[in-house]
Amino acid sequence: MFEFLRFYTFYLALFSGIIGLISMHKLPSNRAKFLVILIWFSVVIEKVGYYFTEWTGLLNYYVFNFYMLVTFSAYILLLRSLLSKVNHRIIAILCFVLFIVSFFLNILYFKKDVNHSFTYSFAIGVLLIMILSCLYLVEIFNSDKILNFKRSVFFWYILGILVFHVPFLPFMLALNWFLIKHDESIFSLVVFILNVLAHSCYIIGFLWSEKKYNY
Template identity: 75%
Template sequence: MFEFLRSYILYLALLSGIVGLLSLPKLPGYKARFLVLFIWFSILIEIVGYYFTYWTGLLNYYVYNFYMFVSFIAYILLIRSLLQKINYRTAAIFCLLLFIIAFFLNMIYFKENTNRSFTYSFAIGVVLIVILSCLYLIEIFNSDKILNFKRSVFFWYVLGILVFHVPFTPFMLAIDWFLIKQDESVFSLVLFILNFLAYACYIIGFLWSEKKYNY
């Protein structure tokens, strides 16, 4: 019934990417502009993922596992660049190494069937992102940035990451652990709603942020 919604995720990403391009004048540094670049990378992945089976005859898990690997590395490095305390930045490097190790262990463990979603790597990545995001928010709330945190595109981007990944993780684990039959209609609906919330956060960040808070 709701299977068609999955195809609309691309339009959400396109809208967010276009708003990001229009907002480039108030995205001064490489970190801020990286957000726009990564959204367009996500758009490319959505297009490739959509046609991958048609092109190769294989399921598109290969595409999305690759995207998961790249995206979590990008998220960790982004949050690390936002952290100020040395011990927090060191913790981010530790999280990065832990995720990379977990991903390749997941790949080795399921080497007989790599054409599946790396659920455990995803879950570990989300836990690490939540930890680093909490450190980022602690720094904000313990500094003068608390007065204008909503004017920073980075706050909204990190919020968007959390809004999508935190609710989606138990949904994925429930399917994997309890062997719940994946209903494509329900899956597409959940995926669309979470993407809608995430891209809405990105768009709000681009529109509400101010240049002086985006360095």
């Protein structure tokens, strides 16, 4: 019944990407502009992933595993750039190394056929992002940034990442461990709802943020 919904995530990403371009004047730093690039990267991946099987005859796990590698690496490096304490930045570098190692260990595990979803790398990536996001929020709440944190596009972008990945992780693991039945309709509905929440955060960030807080 809801199988078609997952394919509309492309339009959600496209819409938030357009809002990002319109709001570019409020994104003065390269780091802020990078958020828009990440959203447009997801637009391209959604379209390539949709046609990949038709083009190649292969399942599109190749596309989305590559997407996971790029985006999770980008999220970790983004969070590192937002952290101000030296020990927190060191933790971020260690998280980045751990994620890269876990990803390539996943490739070795599936060396005979890498066209699988790298579930454990995804799980590790989400946990690392949660840890770094908590450090980021702690730094905000212990500084004068607490007064205007809602005016920062970075806060809303990090919130969007968490809103999608934190609920999706247990759902994905439950499917992988056969704790719940894989129903394409339910899967599409969950993915669509989480994408609505995530892109709503991105759009609020672009529209509500102020230039002086986006450096």
